[in-house]
Amino acid sequence: MTSVLIAGATGLVGHHALLKALADPRIERVIAPTRRPLDPHPKLNNPVIDMSNLPKNADWWAVDNVICALGTTRKKAGSAEAFRVIDYDLQYEIALHTHHHGARNFALTSSIGANANSLFLYLRTKGELENSISRLPWQSLTILRPGTIIGSREDSRLNEKIISTALKLLSPIISKKYHGNHAEDIASTLLNSVLSGNSGLHILEADRIHK
Ligand SMILES: NC(=O)c1ccc[n+]([C@@H]2O[C@H](COP(=O)([O-])OP(=O)(O)OC[C@H]3O[C@@H](n4cnc5c(N)ncnc54)[C@H](OP(=O)(O)O)[C@@H]3O)[C@@H](O)[C@H]2O)c1
Structure with missing residues (x-):
């Protein structure tokens, strides 16, 4: 029996991860720190916290496994600096706290094209986060680099809908890597x-992300 902490459990990918973890008999305890409350579940510990001031010594950082599916966009965050606070600082801090409290296995949702040398803020930040998290001595670290994430959102994003429709139409002629990935997969x-x-x-990479 094991435990898993999910960062980003209110998001599209994170919510699927949460439902799967709660339903999985191998997992005894699920910890999902969020800034708005989740539906209660007997296996779930849901600390509702201020993400800009993480509690360093909370006992719930002590888990075996960590899944990170947190992130924002520059538009939502309001500036490049605010984007970096969420897409780099916050996620790295979560990695540091869980590692410090004994977590062994970490899985990160990054992005297709992540590269610390990219000229694009989004891809550069994802690449920098990958590099920093990789420097921690995990037993197992898996970095997923999905393409456009497919699934239904509360706040439907027009751009993503257009991209996912276009990807569907173009799928016979473009590489599998660019088909997009279902949040559930x-x-x-x-x-x-x-x-x-x-x-x-x-x-x-995106073409190796399956159910
Ligand atoms: N969307 C795509 O097509 C795409 C493609 C490749 C990679 N990715 C990456 O994949 C990951 C998961 O994507 P997703 O589409 O599942 O994300 P999502 O649905 O937008 O969920 C994002 C999660 O991050 C949390 N979050 C956002 N801003 C926050 C803040 N300021 N403070 C605290 N928590 C915050 C959200 O919490 P609240 O619910 O409280 O806002 C939510 O739990 C992200 O890292 C994203 O960059 C996305």
Whole structure:
């Protein structure tokens, strides 16, 4: 029996990961810190916290496995600096706290094209986060690099709808890597990665993200 902390459990990917973790008999305890409350569940500990001031010594950081599916966009965050606070600082801090409290296995939702040398803020920040998290000595670290994430959102984003429709139409002629990934498949891959705990660093590009 094991425990898993899910960061971003109110999001599209994170919510699928949460439902799968709660339903999985191998998992005894699910910790999902959020800034708005989740539906209660007997297996769930849901600290509702101020993400800009993480509690360093909370006992709930002590888990075996961590899934990170947190993130924003520059538009939502309001500036490049505010975007970096969420897409780099906050996620790295979560990695540091969980690692410090004994977590062994970590799975990160990054992005297709993540690259610390990219000229694009989004891809550069994702690449920098990948590099920083990789420097921590995990037993198992899996980095997923999905393409456009497909699934239904509360706040439907027009751009993503257009991209996912275009990807569907173009799928016979473009590489599988660019077909987009279903949120549910990403969630299953995140969960399976931490539970299998295969040692070392595993980078899964979009075409290797399956149910
Ligand atoms: N969307 C795509 O097509 C795409 C493609 C490739 C990679 N990705 C990456 O995949 C990951 C998951 O994507 P997703 O589409 O599932 O994300 P999502 O639905 O937008 O969910 C984002 C999660 O991050 C949390 N979050 C956002 N801003 C926050 C803030 N200021 N403070 C605290 N928490 C905050 C949200 O919490 P609230 O519910 O409280 O806002 C939510 O739990 C992200 O890292 C994203 O960059 C996305």
